[in-house]
Amino acid sequence: MDKSVMPKVFSSHHHWYSATLDSLKTVSSTTKSDKDKTSVPEVIYTYENAMHGFSVALSSKDLQTLQKMPGFVSLYPDRSVEVDTTHTTSFLSLNSVAGLWPASNYGSDVIIGVIDSGVWPESNSYKDDGMGEIPKRWKGKCEPGEEFDASMCNRKLIGARYFNKGLIAETPDLIISMNSARDTDGHGTHTSSTAAGNYVEGVSFFGYANGTARGVAPRARIAVYKVLWDEGSFASDVIAGMDQAIADGVDVISISMGFGRYTPFYEDPIAIASFAAMEKATLTLGNGLVIAGWSLYPIDQLLRAVPLVYNETLTACNSSDLLSKFAERAIVICKDVQKSYNWELYYSTQDYSVGQSTVSGAIYVLNEPHSLYQELDYFHYPGVIINSTDRAKVINYAKSTTEPKVTIKFQQTFVGGEPAPFVAKYSSRGPSRIHPGILKPDLIAPGTKVLAAWVPNKLTSIIGRDTQLSSNYNMIQGASMACPHASGVAALLKGAHPEWSPAAIRSAMMTTANPLDNTNKTIKDNDGLVPATPLDIGSGHINPNRALNPGLIYDVGTQDYGDLLCSMNLTHEQFLTITRTSSYNCSNPSSDLNYPSFIALFNKTSTVQEFTKTATNVGSGASTYRANIIQPNGTRVTVTPKKLLSFTVRIKDRKQRAGYFVSGSFTWIDGEGKHRGRSPIVVMDA
Incomplete structure (x- = not known):
């Protein structure tokens, strides 16, 4: 259940769930001789910590009614262990x-x-x-x-x-x-x-x-x-x-x-009970308003009904003396950071001042409703970050009463935040520095605040000035965290399709990746808060279930890789270092690898590039695929023939781009609409 929509008339989640079931009055009969009687399904368990919801024995009719009620999220049958x-x-x-x-x-x-x-x-x-x-x-x-x-x-x-x-x-x-x-x-x-x-x-x-x-x-x-x-x-x-x-x-x-x-x-x-996408803290104002913010303060602490202070003369929480003077033993609302300011520097400066003062904690405001702050690694002192949308609610409440109060509960986890995913600042961007003729990255995968096992005798967090904490598990971030997600999906695909080559597995993961976030908009780049491009996300965010049945794959053999290496003007030693053999035939060098993405590099004299690809049908039975093209701005993309399986993509560039690039895509869609194999296109100067 979505507890956030629980009406305020209910004193607890248990009261709400019980009232919900009370409305499911049905008529049932236990035996043919029994008279019809009204029965109300009873709650078996209510869940508050591991998940928000309840277990109940229901008829099929009641089940359908429950699914239409406010707050319903999902259901599944009880199962054996x-x-x-x-x-x-x-x-x-x-x-x-x-x-x-x-x-x-x-x-x-x-x-x-x-x-x-x-x-x-x-x-x-x-x-x-x-x-x-x-x-x-x-x-x-x-x-x-x-x-x-x-x-x-x-x-x-x-x-x-x-x-x-x-x-x-x-x-x-x-x-x-x-x-x-x-x-x-x-x-x-x-x-x-x-x-x-x-x-x-x-x-x-x-x-x-x-x-x-x-x-x-x-x-x-x-x-x-x-x-x-x-x-x-x-x-x-x-x-x-x-x-x-x-x-x-x-x-x-x-x-x-x-x-x-x-x-x-x-x-x-x-x-469900164990999973954590991101760590938050719950902020409850004295008027009952509940706001979900962000924090990684590592202590299971409850600041209950603490005085809340907003002082306009306190322009920022960067003076421990002023904080102690105006907000002693209170929660202080800090000045919001401006768009052009270095957020990490801003936070670390204010966090230090809060720690040196006599305040109980702080509420920090980020002036943009995005997830840049989720890349912070520490909270030395009690504090929570809220977005600019919630800022006014908190400040208005602080001004509305003579003794404003606030309660902050740490170590709570919520999932399903929007928008997600987004491209982290640390994420590697394209084009490839080694071989720009192949579009990189291939795709993106989860890498921010990933929870996994850790060595327990190593520092993982700090409380206060010098109290060091260790843990058997740690939440860290980086491309190193994204890589095993992709590796795991590849392993699953190999288990499901043992006959697939590594290139086929990569192709399945790329052509089924999703360029949209969970709000159905283009994935955002956290470095600039602009829509991400194929040079940021490749084909998009990995989608394991779709990759299981991609419909089409772009396969690559060892000789194909050899032909690519032959086109790169490597020395014999360099070539041998990679291939470990001289047996490759370099009579037909080609940089046109059978890759499920396209990057066209133009110089002042070239205006047209062609790519020849082969797609293999791995779906069940014969299918007819047709191309759907999204033209990069200022270019003309054609696919010949319009149907598969071997085809040529021709990209004509209409103007010089002076360093910037444009992007688009084309997608093979089968006749029944079950399979969509999408390939990103990038056009830029060489």
């Missing part, structure tokens, strides 16, 4: 002499939430010998149930909950054999003790592997969330467990399960 396996500490090369264990004090006071089949609390791995007091931030509990009471938790096993409402909804008459957090399968006990079990000496498997057993983080705390049952396991219960783990305050979620290889990301509860 498939269990995966874990690994051992020896494989990770953990030791007490150097590395992660001593650097992290063996995970002291880290809370690991294990989403699995429960726990066997009597195991020696859950003894709390050597464990200090439970962290005060812990909000969870030890939930009693069958053969399980609250006394079974301790300073090691600090929480235990269980979730099976989804399972019961699937089979209402089901009798749960162990209706508690107690593990009857063994999988949950194995995974949780592997993650953070305490030291147990003299352990062996019937004499094998004798020694001391301990978890990866033996001094960490364990909280278990039982969602896997002997009678079955369903996604709705898994989401409920993850949702509760987040609410309870776990630091790490360990979840060794999945939902099948064919489950798309938008229907995978684990992917």
